[in-house]
Amino acid sequence: MSRGWRGLILGGSLALIFVLAAILSLVWTPYAVDGVDIANKLLTPNAQHWFGTDHYGRDILSMIMVGARTSIAVAVLAVGIGMLAGIPLGLAAAAWQGGWADEIIMRGNDLVFAFPSLVIAILITAVFGPGAVNAIIAIGIFNIPVFARLTRGAALSLWSRDFILSARVAGKSGLRISVEHILPNLASLMIVQGTIQFSLGILAEAGLSYVGLGAQPPIPSWGKMLADAQTMVAIAPHLALIPGAAIILTVLGLNLMGDGLRDLMDPRLRVQRT
């Protein structure tokens, strides 16, 4: 089995576990996530509560499942924002080089380099208040130039190819060529970068909700669980270790999957992962 398949299968299954847990949590969790049960607080993992309970006696497995939903939803929507705004901008910049879209992307790039996603999130939450929606917007804004830059670069190299030249000779407009010929050729690149941004989004969401800028209680999120665990880490380390493991395994799975996909689709693809 090639390296690509190994990464894809291993990483994909890891990520799939959490996606399935998130979907399952829509209809069923072992216990209710708002079920306060002080008599059973801070239990270590056991037969009834596989991952133990927290300081309110809530079942940690159930919270991890619902937390997966929050993390995945935020990261997926943020990738969606990045793609929906970034790809058309990148296509336009490549089709009309030196035009306004090109100018916006180049200047926007410089600007967003100066604003790490956390700083964008601080600005947005300072103005509009914390919450999952604002976390999505902050991470999404950060994703836009990533996709715009990548699309522009890949599309530019396609524009010099013979099949595009023949389409131009046939009289197709820049818009039609971009949609009919450039876009389909970028699909694999976008899927790979999408996977990487997805994993970065999970990390960013965890960080934001840890400092209280992400999903607000009572919605469980992995970052919030870690923030709650912090004061109790000496007496109940499992409160910190389990949500941490969930984040690491999801991100690791997505990264392995992204690397595997890249190796399979085109070994020459260079994906940016800063």
Place this chain on the structure above:
Amino acid sequence: MIAYVLRRLVSLIISLIVASLVIFVVVEIVPGDPAAYMLGMNAQPDTLAALRAELGLDGSKVARYFGWVAGMVQGDFGTSYTYRTPVSGMIADRVWVSLPLALYALILSTLIAFPAGIYAASRRGRAGDMGVMAATQLGVAIPNFWFAMVLVLIFAINLGWFSAGGFPGWDKGLWSGLKALTLPAVALALPQAAILARVMRSSLLDMLGEDFIRTARAKGLSAGQALWRHALRNALIPVLTIIGLQFSFLLAGGIIIEQVFYLPGLGRLVFQSITQRDLIVVESVVMLLVFAVIVVNFAVDLAYAVVDPRLRVRV
């Protein structure tokens, strides 16, 4: 070289102006009047007007923008809405925690990543390389604030080598200050070191495939000698870029790590200010962070030109 520096300087100033405009506009969207918020429900109109004048809230938006920028250039960031003290003083106290932390982490990250990346490249495809690569895969997947909590659990709570948080202040001595920043810096540095090690490795491998390395080998240098004498210097350019970018992640990432260790840095200041809706402080800290990032990237660009004279001709 001078023309290159001037061109970069112009683009630095443009970036700063655009960034300050973005920050100002975003903060100005916020509904409500800080003066009314400070004085509460029963404020008299004349007190309100006096306070607005004191805070510089009267006047048009354009005038306020220029007032804000002109103030910052002179080191005057305005007056905190909550504490009624100069923002510049509040920031100055905290910078001496956040900046050393970011630098400390940057040094650690480089010290870990360089040997790891060079070792992996020299052992390409062998067990040592696979081990380093697996470790970096894990390193990029670990959230730094979670790693920080694990460090506290092991080194502060169980072993008792470090305190679990807080900062004694630099006046208690350099050593105790550095000691308090050690666990936070390690937590910040580890994920960045993983990224840097990967860049170092792939950049070195790219160089090892070049003709000049083959020439060096042909004239009798061993693989190791060719790597140290010829490949390393050339491989440093992409590595330098990433180090420059990492500084901004370390400064911003430090904001979260400060929360884990209860460090009185810019992060604590900014989160307090968000909850107290002290927007002028948020505005100033964000501008300062962005300023630091832009200036560091400028410095990195200049550093390239020194390392690689070919780059001076490009914009």
